[in-house]
Amino acid sequence: MGGGRGDGTRVVHAGVPAPVPGEPFLPGPVFGAPYHLDPVAGPKPGVDGYGRTDNRTYRALETAIGELEGGECVVFASGMAALTAVLLATLRGGDTVVLPGDGYYLTRAFAGEHLPGRGVEVRTMPTAGPYPALDGVRLLLLESPSNPGLDVCDIAGLAARVHAGGGLVAVDNTTPTPLGQRPLELGADFSVASGTKALTGHSDLLLGYVCAREPELAAMIRAWRARTGGIPGPFEAWLAHRSLGTLDLRLARQTANAAAVADLLADHPAVASVRWPGRPGDPAYAAAARQMRRIPGVVTFTLADKAAVDRFLTASELVFAATSFGGLHTSADRRAQWGDDAPEGLVRLSCGVEDTADLVADVRRALDAALA
8 A cells, every 4th residue: 555645544454455345354364284276277376275385364464564664575483584584595605794793692693603604704793883894795684773772874875885796785674663664765675574573562473574675585585485484373474464553553652652761761860871763862863863764662771780670670560571572561671681792781671552651650660769
């Protein structure tokens, strides 16, 4: 759906079939491994033949996400399944890949464990720079804003540099979602994300996807999924599609909450540092204002140490201690507990959709307790 319609309209109608009397707005999940085939013609491309390669429920979800991202979408069972598909389908022995040194730590862990043995050179660079020479790089993977530091990079500028040398660019778009940022329009070849988080936003499913602007790249990723079998379940795909309709509303409240919480954090004596790209004065503010359509509801801040974080989480009534982000409930995650290379007191706070005044009051009380 196009025609200059707003985000709220687009997400409600994305991938929804044309009205048929007596049918639901969004048909329920289709469960099946084998399907009936034409006894003479056999299977047809794009028509359900076998559950590992075809299912109309996740095809509908792919249509919806593709409309929002501006490319062809291939859905996966998780964000890591989607990410590894991009890495392993595009890289061969002798290639070089550059990853964000301050992005999601499991991306670096996977690359370090599995790519050198395949003859792939793995390099890292900071999201905000300075950047190394990118000549000869086969794949540049960006994450903007980075997780958990929330730095922002110039996607279009970096994509132009890599494309000049014949390389490809992928952007992890998990944190902003396609309503906050459209990497394919900025020059990226792939937009990859965990749909587990803000895209679906109800903390009840695992999902990933890859969108590509070139049909041959999308076909390569689809063929990888067909061979390796990292498909989502039909019920998870249906839940995800159902959840898309409220994405605009959820992001609006999360962003408003993040703005208020970031201001509180910046002025509280318990907080050593705070990052949120939507706050004037943040190092990423100018780049985010140029590149992003809206700022996500994730705020990163640092308390004195683990004990201070423990007191903060224990004192809060509205902030759940949980990993992941982007859900309806505000949650906080001390990143060092996962082996992430982060200070012991660094907290990634994911603002939910609670009333802003209630959330700010609760976080203030918890911060006061962290000082004790």
